[in-house]
Amino acid sequence: MGASHAGIFPTFFLSGFECSTFLWKDGRRRDLVAETQHREHALEDYRMLRDLGIAVAREGIPWPMADRGGGRYDFSSIAPMLDAMRRTRVTPLWDLCHYGYPDDADPFQPSFRERFAGYCGAVARHVRDELPGPYWFTPINEITFFAFCGGEWGWVAPYGKDRATRERFRVALCAAAIAGAQAIREVLPQARMVHVDPLIQVVAPPDRPDQQEAAAHETFVDSFLAWDMLCGMAHPELGGSPEILDIVGANNYSFGQMEYREQGPHQALPPGSPGVVPLCDLLRRAWERYRRPMVIGETSGMGRGRPDWLRDVMQEAMAAVNQGMDLHGICLFPGVDMPDWHTGEWLHNGICDLVPRDGRLARVPHAPYVEELRRWQKELNRVTELDEDPFSDPVDLQDVVAAARRLDPRPDRNWS
Template sequence: MPKDFLSLIKEKYNDGHYEGDQYGGAAGRDGSGLPTGAPNNFMFATGIECSYPTIDHGRTRRDLLAETGHYDRYKEDLGLVKDLGLKSLRYGLPYYAIHKGPGKYDWDFADAAMAEIKRLGITPILDLLHFGVPDWLGNFQNPELPIHFAQYAGAVAKRFPWVRFFTPINEIYVTAKLSAREGVWNEQLRDDRSFVTALKHLVAASIMATQQIATHRPDCIIVQSESAEFLHELRSDPSPEIILQNKLRFLALDLLYARHPDADVLNFLYDNGLTRTEYDWFMAGEPPGYQVMGNDYYGRNEWIVLPNGERQTSMDVLGWYNITKEYYNRYRKPVMHTETNVFEAEQAPGWLWKQWVNIMQMRQDGVPVLGFTWYSLIDQVDWDIALSRKVGKVNACGLYDLDRRPRPVADAYRLLLKEYGQITIVPHGELFEVTNEPATLKVEV
């Protein structure tokens, strides 16, 4: 009786660990172990909450870096990032405090914090505008914003030339909506024309800022963080207003990425002050750099509108996967989960694992997911009321509380990092080398 192939293999090579297998295959790595920081490494991150809008019609500044004690404890906070085993950090410098006027900057805190980030070997995703502007710029109705902010962005890129990842403006749509359509922050207006004005100024500022960054870092990677939202209307006859709102959530990215909006959205823009010349300027092409579509997702991003008009949070009906897949199909950009948390500390570990299941499903579907962010490192203050009043309520959503003691989600994140910390952005991602060459694609195919 002739020998079978396994018997012949064993005669030649003995049992297992065949010559050559040590270079990958059955004996290859499984992706476990803490992140290495290699260019192809999936980016596990956290963020330090840095919002600074004004309320009370400009009389009160909400600076979360101050309210959470980060200015005094920044070295301790950055040390916690390293101790967790993280190599990436969404980090926002206080734009309103740094940019003192045209061409005038106060770099004291920025220099100290950035030097510590560099010393610790952390890769910052540098957030340049987070819900507010300097007092001298007023608010988002100011048409001079794109020019002045672009100069600031260029100054930041020049001062910290080792930084490659940037979020020029955090959550453009949310910034415009809460400032100019819902009357919560900054200009505190409540009309469509003010909303369109704020949004076009913000998108233009982001584009101009990216162009200035690219003059110093042609290989810049732009992680555009936007809120992944959806309204579920439980009415047999859907209302035009909510149909429009579910389209307006794409508006900032449509203008940023030069994608033509739907006709009713375009009519909305024209009816509320966008000129044809401005529209053509946005549609000329997307900004320079390697563009990453970051989607922030909280369960409170999804709302159910009941037949009687009441609204309630839906908490994960569609979830990050389904909503972000819709965004991905629209823009075809690499994806990053750029923010998530829950306010209930005991529920946070379960929420973390749910978000990771969403990411794994997205990867299995072949979508390139760059990274994941638990936001934030330390607890926040008054975000349950969107910073609308200065109450001082602590939101227990951080990996650490305000005394810098770990919450249960910190242990869950450590476990996740040990299990998945060395996976690559896409399978066999180690094949590709990240170079310092600028992006050259005109059309993505």
């Protein structure tokens, strides 16, 4: 029996694995998949998701490692993940550029767009031959944040340190993402695109009313510009359209609500700050602007706050559904812990913590977080463990709507 309001994904809850491959500010190429030992533990990691009733995982195909130049590609780095996907029936949402591009690529040259499109076409052919589909892709992860990291803060290549470079870098990334999506669909016409960027709220410091205009511009204009380009609302010469934007992936972390700083990253607002707004309001801004299917593309709390964070996010998401938003899923990211880019310390934000044991990183589920996930799966009438064919019983979003109406939560600005 088909779902009365079929979801895009086979499960409402998604997850994923940190897969950054940026050139860090010290000049070293980072590989977060290696740092978390995800390749070695791929089958274990995917079995963990299967046992939790999660049938979709954001997974990276590292452009810097796959692209050998001259139109040659080597996808051996994802072989363990492909094997794990086939054995667990967990389906990937492929992330094709997670803050990293090849050493000899220049994002400010026209060739960057063409090279990325060629790579995306090669990826589409490879995964078509390896997996049955359906197929979901994020061509370039968090374009807005990537533009800050690489264009204004100098954290990652191309190491820009001013607003003008950030703006140029953002346009270049959007142009490449559009070309990449088009190249994928030449191979896989039914492929869906999920373009993720952070939801943010920026306010002026209480003693700096002169910065209110700049803070508001970043909140209501700048934070949406990448999505605007992808859907053709801005820079239409790049070829964006609603079909390219396709699915809006709205990432949500506590540090996305910030106090404005003229130089460097803004300062995260503490819970209870007068500047904090409910997540429901942030979601509504994106929904009313684009009216495209939406997912919360990444979200997680930290440490012992993980179950409380999930509870808050779910209540806000249900409030957004009651306001008419077409919400198709929530991605609990990451599935296993990841290190802080700057300090190397474990963030304790995953479904599983990573614990060193005999030279390996053991996966240890954070039990209270898992318990909260189980509670919400039952509230939404969702599976808690995958059967042999996760696609045999698709998500009926009417179940989600019914749960939202029954629970009837109110947006709450005092998240914890």
